[in-house]
Amino acid sequence: MGRPRTPRGRARVTRERLAEAFPGGADQLCALRHDSPFQLLTATILSAQCTDVRVNLVTPALFAAYPDPAALAGADPRRVEELIRTTGFFRSKARSLIGMATAVEDRFGGEVPRELADLITIPGVGRKTGNVVRSVAYGLPGLPVDTHVLRLSGRLGLIDDLAPAARADPVKVEHALNALVPPPERGVFSLRLILHGRATCTARAPACGRCGLADFFPSAHQ
Numbered sequence: 241m242g243r244p245r246t247p248r249g250r251a252r253v254t255r256e257r258l259a260e261a262f263p264g265g266a267d268q269l270c271a272l273r274h275d276s277p278f279q280l281l282t283a284t285i286l287s288a289q290c291t292d293v294r295v296n297l298v299t300p301a302l303f304a305a306y307p308d309p310a311a312l313a314g315a316d317p318r319r320v321e322e323l324i325r326t327t328g329f330f331r332s333k334a335r336s337l338i339g340m341a342t343a344v345e346d347r348f349g350g351e352v353p354r355e356l357a358d359l360i361t362i363p364g365v366g367r368k369t370g371n372v373v374r375s376v377a378y379g380l381p382g383l384p385v386d387t388h389v390l391r392l393s394g395r396l397g398l399i400d401d402l403a404p405a406a407r408a409d410p411v412k413v414e415h416a417l418n419a420l421v422p423p424p425e426r427g428v429f430s431l432r433l434i435l436h437g438r439a440t441c442t443a444r445a446p447a448c449g450r451c452g453l454a455d456f457f458p459s460a461h462q
């Protein structure tokens with residue numbers, strides 16, 4: 241096939257190839273175990289600087305101890321710290337979790353909000369976490385930009401239209417990608433980039449020799 245010459249063309253081929261490599265919807269591809277938006281929000285806050293596998297080890301006991309925002313809002317911080325200790329940064333994460341639950345309970349009637357503008361007012365919740373909740377828990381448009389999405393967007397030439405200084409800015413990259421990805425696909429596209437970034441296009445040693453995207457971008461990555 242001919243090599244796509246524009247970010248839009250490259251985004252289209254990337255979407256197609258990664259959809260073949262990682263089939264399924266956002267709810268299936270998200271590795272954080274959860275049964276509700278509240279549980280997903282909790283797990284996503286815990287996943288900062290921590291693997292999904294480790295988060296999944298601690299959340300069953302956490303969810304059993306605090307099954308809803310009201311319970312977590314009234315939690316003893318030391319007990320929460322104990323339960324989440326192995327995820328790292330456990331003191332600040334415990335503060336965020338209790339603050340999040342308090343905000344959800346007091347300001348949103350115990351329901352995790354759906355709008356990004358509301359989500360980012362909650363302690364511990366930025367655009368990335370808010371977009372995870374929107375896309376995975378609610379099936380709404382939302383494109384989380386993490387370190388993998390930033391790196392791959394640059395390597396794949398998806399953000400060539402941004403000024404070089406803007407290519408490291410997650411908000412600017414999110415908006416640039418939103419212009420290239422149809423709303424229903426945004427969350428799952430982010431998850432697929434993350435999976436590809438972990439498995440193949442790693443930060444230090446991208447495995448271009450076995451990459452399903454290498455044939456049509458051979459020089460866009462240098």
Ligand code: SF4
Pocket residue numbers: 395396440441442446447448449451452453454457461
């Ligand atoms: S060809 Fe290499 S740099 Fe490009 S997406 Fe694949 S692994 Fe990453």
